[in-house]
Amino acid sequence: MVNNILEATARILVERGYAGTNTNIVAERAGVSVGSVYQYFPNKDALIAALHAQHGEEMHAMMRSVILSTHGLPLAERLARLIHAQLAAHLAQPTLLRILELELQHLDEPKMSPSHERVVMEGMLSLLREHQDEFKPPEPQLAAWVLLNTAKALIHAAVISPPAGQDIVQLEAAITQSLIGYLQAACITPQPTAA
Amino acid sequence: MVNNILEATARILVERGYAGTNTNIVAERAGVSVGSVYQYFPNKDALIAALHAQHGEEMHAMMRSVILSTHGLPLAERLARLIHAQLAAHLAQPTLLRILELELQHLDEPKMSPSHERVVMEGMLSLLREHQDEFKPPEPQLAAWVLLNTAKALIHAAVISPPAGQDIVQLEAAITQSLIGYLQAACITPQPTAA
Amino acid sequence: MVNNILEATARILVERGYAGTNTNIVAERAGVSVGSVYQYFPNKDALIAALHAQHGEEMHAMMRSVILSTHGLPLAERLARLIHAQLAAHLAQPTLLRILELELQHLDEPKMSPSHERVVMEGMLSLLREHQDEFKPPEPQLAAWVLLNTAKALIHAAVISPPAGQDIVQLEAAITQSLIGYLQAACITPQPTAA
């Protein structure tokens, strides 16, 4: 039931935007009654928040899985893989993710951000720590913040308003270059010992 | 009158967000009647669009002015100055700009963005062209796109959700580093001839 | 509920006219909330249309019943009975019927009239056909049109602006005379064979 409702919400959000999404329509589309929606969600925004949380979980899970499965590879490669996976996820359902992450980030930023955003930040920090012999940023917090925000913005832009005449492969490469470029510029790159 | 109304709109937008902004309150706050609001703006969204356009003008003007006044300096320095100016502008009224650029970008993206966004893109492209002996990106369009989107995202993030324990100066430096880093990574940097 | 709302609408329509009738007042008068009005009627005009349709049904039913119950009587008598019944109905609630049939005929003429108006026309045509040995109009369509429009107009006038110094009985007689007079003038009255 809960999932049913959330799926309906997502579909309607994509079709009609936030303003066009209302609980009665969500219920109708989910094939349940409004009452049932309110049985599981205290109010309209809770629907969005749940979608948001779900999306956060997925992104987080994906990030963890990529990080784990690329253990041992150089940081540049691991970042490239992360970008690739994220981009793929956004290309799959661009509208919903755009709505959730841009238009509606304000709705639950106060509530949900702490839990999710922090976890992602932790992931990035530990990744940087693992590779501190390749790139050791003087301020890992700051570096993680730059990397995450840059990646997020460029992935969104790639999906929503890509520059004319570039294909996705080029965009993906450019995003990766941007992250690596930052790290190279920001870090006193400890030359990996030839040994 | 028009300005009065727009100022009231901006104030309310900041205080109550888009959803909480309604034409009656705008009128009341502006000290005019609803009718007068509708004398000058065909509908509620036109208020936001006007604010948006105004903001676009300002940002564009600022960019142009910085670019002109830094003529002759190296690209890295000029980008740093651009970042600085933009960051200053956003720090001055963070909430309004966040609302305009994030929450509400969808409201007029179709209408106004083309004109404004394109102008900014042109500015960046000509800037890159001026410095093609420092950094010559193989795909200037792509490079401009990366630079603009990265800068926008990091400036917003810096104002809205800065990483713990970093001051603005550090953030500004990091943003600049990110842009420069990307250019260094993406360009076959033509070594400026020693001659 | 639906009936409740329609009754309230009718009452308000009579008291305040179309311009003075608004959905909020209708709801209040019906003792329900505006929302409930919109649960059953898509918009204000649908209220009027429903009233109109209801009235159409009633008039049609009455006509049919009179025609059936006067089978065998001469046409003049049957027309007289029709007039009598219609006049009685209009005297019972003159204002509402005037508003529905005159002021508001334009609101749903396009939608509903076809079905209803046509049925009434059919009724009159078959009535004429039944009595073609008394009065055989060369153009039954035309004759029915004249009879219906004349009857309608005179009945309304009788209720709304009767001539000074005449009582209803005289008016009723005059209306009947008008219809019969037309038939006598328009038809090559086939003398009912003496045999």
Next chain:
Amino acid sequence: MVNNILEATARILVERGYAGTNTNIVAERAGVSVGSVYQYFPNKDALIAALHAQHGEEMHAMMRSVILSTHGLPLAERLARLIHAQLAAHLAQPTLLRILELELQHLDEPKMSPSHERVVMEGMLSLLREHQDEFKPPEPQLAAWVLLNTAKALIHAAVISPPAGQDIVQLEAAITQSLIGYLQAACITPQPTAA
């Protein structure tokens, strides 16, 4: 100026109906300012009333002229000429006249009717009196009322919803027949003395 405004009102009334007619648009269309409209007409309905009055004058003048110019002809012929003239007038601008006479009759009926309606009634009464050796109705008031209302209704119907397959000439003949038919049925027709 007054005429200018009235013409604009008429045009808009025809194009957009009563609901769509508002003083600001009337002023704009007339090429004057709202203030000027209010200089000459106390309120919106006064515009309609003036149009109504104007129309009344015209109809009355036409009636008088036809009556005068047909002096000496038999009543049937004179009625036929009246019908013809009225029908021609209505065919010339059917929408405006329909709106004035049907939809909006309620707006000024109370105010204007007395003056105009009475005059028309007087005209018809004197016409009947002139021909009392052809048709002498026992109740001239009643007869005039029937004739006027019947003519009005049939002329409108002829213009707005004519029966299928009949041309105007046939309708005009039918309307005349209806009036004559009524008179023949209602009057103890005094056989005009052969002498």
Next chain:
DNA sequence: GATGAATGAGTATTCATTCAT
């Protein structure tokens, strides 16, 4: 007289939420 900017009461309609069944 003419203007038209300003007014603001009025109104149709929506939709989150409740609660009796």
Next chain:
DNA sequence: AATGAATGAATACTCATTCAT
């Protein structure tokens, strides 16, 4: 738990009318 009819506060927008210039 599920239903969905009922609610009514909220809101965008209109337009007759005024009045300072």
